[in-house]
Amino acid sequence: DIQMTQSPSSLSASVGDRVTITCRASQNIDNYLNWYQQKPGKAPKLLIYAASSLQSGVPSRFSGTGSGTAFTLTLSSLQPEDFATYYCQQSYSPPLTFGLGTKLDIK
């Protein structure tokens, strides 16, 4: 199975901050990488697919980059509604696997 490692596991930031979350794959996954946001008690929500494509309806302050084994999710200016847990997920090779998540909370 392809292992997905996210860092940091938790992060404190303030409204207006720029935040970057990293996801590393245990082997090359090209651009087969997606990002999700999950708020407490809710289902995950797709933010970015294919490493850098913004899902329809997702604010442009979210962006994704990377290819191969290293990927980043950037939030350019944190808004109050962005405090949540973020997961990366690879679809290069089954079984599809997720990172363990990065919890973003308010400083």
Add this chain to the structure above:
Amino acid sequence: QVQLQGSGPGLVKPSETLSVTCTVSDGSISTYYWSWIRQPPGKGLEWIGHIFYTGSADYNPSLRSRVTMSVDTSKNQFSLSLSSVTAADTAFYYCARRRARAGVNWFDSWGQGTLVTVSS
């Protein structure tokens, strides 16, 4: 905008079979792959498998011996059965739609999650 609604018993006894169903509305099930993903309370996400409307399915090898998925196109529903459950199977069970492009696939619509607790 497609909507997914999961349903199922909230409590299952150890060694029995867990069954959950997802109803798809505002869209046909006869397109795309349909997936199940679970999340133990307070933990991460695990892909269980997916099924096409034809009935063709693919499962996570870690669960393959215990998982069966099915689809009912007349009801626009798909279902998950997980046999011989233990407390480790206690989780929120999410249904989701899988989209794909150029080999990349992602989950763009999710049900609300059905909590299934395994306990005697």
